[in-house]
Amino acid sequence: MSQTTIAPHDQSPYVTRKLETDLEGIVEKAYNAQRSWREVQIEQRIAIGHRFVEEFQKLSDIIPKELTLQMGRPISQSPGEIRGTVERANYMLSIAARALADVSLVDTDKPGFRRFIRRDPLGVVFVIAPWNYPYLTMINSVLPAIISGNAVILKPSPQTPLTAERLQQAFAAALLPANVLQVVHLSLESVDTIIKHPRVDFISFTGSVNNGMNVAKASVEGNGFPGVALELGGKDPAYVRADANISFTVAELVDGVYFNSGQSCCAVERIYVHESLYDRFVQEFVEIVKASLRGLAKYRLGDPTDAKTNLGPVISLASAAKIREQVSNAIKAGAKALVPEELFPSAKTGTTYVAPQVLIDVDHTMEVMMEETFGPVVGIMKVKSDEDAIKLMNDSPYGLTASIWTSSEADFLSLIDSLETGTVYQNRCDYLDPALAWTGVKHSGRGVSLSIYGYDQLTRAKSVNIKTVA
Numbered sequence: 344m345s346q347t348t349i350a351p352h353d354q355s356p357y358v359t360r361k362l363e364t365d366l367e368g369i370v371e372k373a374y375n376a377q378r379s380w381r382e383v384q385i386e387q388r389i390a391i392g393h394r395f396v397e398e399f400q401k402l403s404d405i406i407p408k409e410l411t412l413q414m415g416r417p418i419s420q421s422p423g424e425i426r427g428t429v430e431r432a433n434y435m436l437s438i439a440a441r442a443l444a445d446v447s448l449v450d451t452d453k454p455g456f457r458r459f460i461r462r463d464p465l466g467v468v469f470v471i472a473p474w475n476y477p478y479l480t481m482i483n484s485v486l487p488a489i490i491s492g493n494a495v496i497l498k499p500s501p502q503t504p505l506t507a508e509r510l511q512q513a514f515a516a517a518l519l520p521a522n523v524l525q526v527v528h529l530s531l532e533s534v535d536t537i538i539k540h541p542r543v544d545f546i547s548f549t550g551s552v553n554n555g556m557n558v559a560k561a562s563v564e565g566n567g568f569p570g571v572a573l574e575l576g577g578k579d580p581a582y583v584r585a586d587a588n589i590s591f592t593v594a595e596l597v598d599g600v601y602f603n604s605g606q607s608c609c610a611v612e613r614i615y616v617h618e619s620l621y622d623r624f625v626q627e628f629v630e631i632v633k634a635s636l637r638g639l640a641k642y643r644l645g646d647p648t649d650a651k652t653n654l655g656p657v658i659s660l661a662s663a664a665k666i667r668e669q670v671s672n673a674i675k676a677g678a679k680a681l682v683p684e685e686l687f688p689s690a691k692t693g694t695t696y697v698a699p700q701v702l703i704d705v706d707h708t709m710e711v712m713m714e715e716t717f718g719p720v721v722g723i724m725k726v727k728s729d730e731d732a733i734k735l736m737n738d739s740p741y742g743l744t745a746s747i748w749t750s751s752e753a754d755f756l757s758l759i760d761s762l763e764t765g766t767v768y769q770n771r772c773d774y775l776d777p778a779l780a781w782t783g784v785k786h787s788g789r790g791v792s793l794s795i796y797g798y799d800q801l802t803r804a805k806s807v808n809i810k811t812v813a
Contacts, residue, residue, distance in 0.1 A: 345359050418649075681703060
């Protein structure tokens with residue numbers, strides 16, 4: 344059996360990969376490699392990590408076009424993922440020795456006793472990666488898992504198979520021992536088999552809520568008892584307070600909505616604006632969308648292989664149809680669309696080119712305000728107060744990120760404890776800082792990547808208690 348990647352922009356076959364069938368052999372190789380790798384000193388592991396970064400950067404001329412052809416992001420923006428991957432890798436390497444060091448309890452030891460906590464690697468880690476930001480999401484889990492002393496089985500999305508292969512190429516050039524990282528292309532049934540394998544100790548999954556639930560279910564049905572980290576969807580809200588810097592806020596939120604055609608788990612998909620600013624906000628937001636997306640300013644919708652394009656297609660025909668259906672159903676239910684589709688000749692029904700859209704007169708009975716869109720669409724609602732905004736922001740099955748746009752840090756800090764979200768921003772959005780824990784609540788998942796806490800979930804605490812006997 345094999346799988347073929349279809350280029351989103353022209354629906355042509357791009358690359359085909361054979362699906363692996365020797366699942367027992369894959370897991371056994373990982374298990375055996377990990378037994379040796381865990382004995383390598385942390386300083387040597389970190390040195391290999393730094394060499395990996397150097398080798399990965401050598402691929403900077405190859406990766407952008409490959410990435411564009413696999414998932415449709417404009418080639419003008421694809422290099423940004425390389426820079427982000429390097430930034431995250433360097434940060435996680437910079438904290439690795441501290442994160443993985445023994446935790447001493449000497450300050451509280453009693454005479455004749457010594458105690459400390461050691462961070463042991465888990466063993467075999469199975470990483471299931473998505474297509475929308477493949478390098479960024481892979482590096483979040485793959486690098487710290489390897490540096491922690493684990494072996495990794497990496498399954499890329501069928502849409503972006505070359506990304507995992509490039510990652511493996513860079514690690515091999517950095518002299519990572521064989522089979523510490525294996526890239527495998529698998530059927531859904533094979534994924535299920537590896538999740539349930541007794542020698543798989545941890546699963547890191549990034550993707551949809553439904554698939555994440557299937558991963559969690561499989562993890563408790565197998566012969567082992569693996570840990571599971573799930574980075575799932577979002578319906579991320581923004582709240583524009585009455586004291587927001589309106590021009591700055593509008594421009595930032597336009598970018599937060601439409602970058603990568605809205606295909607980000609932390610893209611802004613709903614905006615709540617204080618009534619005193621609402622009319623001006625909507626007017627300026629729509630003006631930027633109409634002007635910039637026609638090529639007059641920031642964005643241009645079109646062929647992602649054209650260097651002048653910076654808004655490309657969505658990932659598939661099915662995704663495009665789902666996005667259009669959400670918009671159509673909202674309009675039927677009373678929403679008003681403010682961006683005429685005819686402004687964008689490329690955006691035709693039956694293609695992956697979806698016209699960007701701004702919806703007003705929306706409410707929470709509409710799917711477009713409650714379920715993930717994963718496309719270039721946003722709904723904007725008017726609110727009367729902070730209390731109204733917080734209530735609506737929390738009225739969601741998701742809780743990945745949220746942003747508050749205000750000139751007052753004190754007011755911002757007074758609101759953050761009320762928000763049911765993994766990350767909260769003041770005056771920014773759609774950004775991951777590798778020093779901060781990346782996590783979600785509710786249907787946005789569980790577990791932590793990035794920051795020092797990202798190492799915690801990839802290691803096991805081993806308590807050591809020593810009594811000195813004369």
